[in-house]
Amino acid sequence: MSEAKPYGTVLIKAAKIMDFLAEEPDQSLQEITAATKMTPSTTIKILDTLVLIGYVKKSEHKTYRLGSKLIRYANQRLEQIDLAEITLPYLEKLQQTIDETIHLGILSDNEILYINKLEAKYQTIRMSSKIGITRPLYSSAMGKAVLATFSQEEFDQYLAEHTLVPHTENTITNPLRLAKELKEIRHSEIAFDDEEVELDIFCVGASLEKDGKAIGAFSVSMPKYRLNDEKKQLIIQTILQTKKELEQLLNK
Numbered sequence: 001m002s003e004a005k006p007y008g009t010v011l012i013k014a015a016k017i018m019d020f021l022a023e024e025p026d027q028s029l030q031e032i033t034a035a036t037k038m039t040p041s042t043t044i045k046i047l048d049t050l051v052l053i054g055y056v057k058k059s060e061h062k063t064y065r066l067g068s069k070l071i072r073y074a075n076q077r078l079e080q081i082d083l084a085e086i087t088l089p090y091l092e093k094l095q096q097t098i099d100e101t102i103h104l105g106i107l108s109d110n111e112i113l114y115i116n117k118l119e120a121k122y123q124t125i126r127m128s129s130k131i132g133i134t135r136p137l138y139s140s141a142m143g144k145a146v147l148a149t150f151s152q153e154e155f156d157q158y159l160a161e162h163t164l165v166p167h168t169e170n171t172i173t174n175p176l177r178l179a180k181e182l183k184e185i186r187h188s189e190i191a192f193d194d195e196e197v198e199l200d201i202f203c204v205g206a207s208l209e210k211d212g213k214a215i216g217a218f219s220v221s222m223p224k225y226r227l228n229d230e231k232k233q234l235i236i237q238t239i240l241q242t243k244k245e246l247e248q249l250l251n252k
Contacts, residue, residue, distance in 0.1 A: 010046065013036070013038060013042065013046055014046050014049075014050060014055075016036045016038075017032060017036055017043070017046060017047065017050065017056070018050070018055065018056070018066065020032060020035045020036055021056065021064060021065055021066050022066060025065035025066065026059065026063045026064070026065050027063055027064055027065075028062065028063050028064075029043060029044060029047070029062070029064075032047070032064065047064060050067070051064075051067070054067045055067050083104070083106065083115065083208075083215065083216050084104060084115050084116045086246075086249065086250070087104055087116070087208070087216075087218065087246055088116070090242050090245055090246050090249075091104060091116070091118055091218060091242070092118065093242070094218075094220070094238055094239070094242045095118050095120075095121070097234070097238045098220050098231075098234065098235055098238055099120050099121055099122050099123060100120050100123065100220050100221060100222040100226070100235075101117065101118065101119060101120050101127040101129070101220070101221045101222065102117070102118040102218065102219070102220060102221075103116070103117055103118075103129065103142065103203075103205075103218060103219045103221060104116035104117075104216060104217075104218045105135070105142045105216060105217050105218070105219075106215065106216040106217075107137075107146050107214065107215075107216070108134065110137060110158060110161070110162065111134040111135060111136060111137065111143070112134060112135045112136075112137065112140055112142045112143045112146065112217065113132070113133075113134050114129060114130065114131050114132060114133050114134070114135075115131060115216075116131060117129060117130070117131050120222075123222075123226075127201070127221050127222075129221070135197060136162075136165075136167075136197070137158065137162075138162070138164050138171075138172065138178055139164075139167055139171050139172065139193065139196040139197050140193050140196070140197050140203065140205070140219075141191045141192055141193040141203035141204055141205030141217075141219045141221075142191070142203075142205040142207075142217035142218065142219045143191075143205075143217075144181065144182065144185060144191040144192075144193070144205070145185060145189075145190075145191040145205045145206050145207040145214075145217045145219075146207050146214045146216075146217050147182060148182040148183075148185035148186050148191065148207070149186075149207055149209065149213070149214040155179070155182070159175050164178065167196065167197050167198070168195055168196060168197070168198065168199050170194060170195045170196050170199075171196045171197075172196065189206055189207075189240060189243065190204060190205075190206055190236050190239065190240065191204070191205045191206065191207075192204055192205075193205070193219075193221075194224075195224065200223055200224050200225070201221060201222070201223065201224065202221070202222055202223075202224040202227050203219045203220065203221040203222075204219060204220050204232070204235050204236060204239055205217055205218065205219030205220075205239075206218065206219075206239050206240065206242075206243045207243075208243065208246055208247060208250065209247055209250075209251075210247070210250045210251055211251065215250070218239075218242070218243075219239075220235050220239065
């Protein structure tokens with residue numbers, strides 16, 4: 001059986017360059033060419049592309065190092081792993097009290113990126129959400145919890161860059177109404193998604209803050225028919241207690 005061949009040899013060459021720059025930053029074209037054993041013309045073409053997309057940075061002295069975009073991706077991945085591991089015992093404890101779907105998310109490109117999901121253990125109907133999907137800030141419980149931590153300038157910028165598109169008839173698309181709800185969230189520390197992203201789905205969320213900055217959020221999600229006033233109050237109380245415990249740990 002023949003060995004599978006890689007699809008893109010140029011990607012392998014780009015990886016060689018980035019591997020070299022990870023070990024030896026601030027290298028000249030000649031030094032990179034020698035280390036990677038590629039021709040100068042091939043090396044410069046790949047370097048120019050890597051600079052264009054932000055994976056490599058070229059200095060005024062014509063030396064190269066890894067770019068901030070690539071480093072940001074790596075750091076974000078580490079933050080995801082750390083936050084998922086740190087919060088897991090607390091989210092499992094939350095689920096012992098509330099047998100519904102628990103989500104953990106982080107802010108990514110002005111959306112909430114799901115990085116962990118705990119399925120309900122004893123419920124027949126479960127959420128279709130998956131790790132890796134994103135939800136808008138203005139309509140999801142975790143998103144609104146994070147959006148409520150924005151400064152006025154950050155919120156204005158968010159509105160300028162994002163159209164509040166209705167996902168359901170319940171989605172808030174009026175900026176003034178959204179601003180009013182965010183004010184309530186800052187007071188209560190609890191955010192709701194009442195069939196705003198998906199019909200028949202109700203979510204309760206809260207942000208997780210470290211050093212005064214939101215680094216993520218978590219939520220409880222369920223079919224709305226399973227919700228009543230007593231359960232809603234229990235969810236709110238349990239989420240607030242979980243938020244308090246996690247933020248004490250995160251800010252040690």
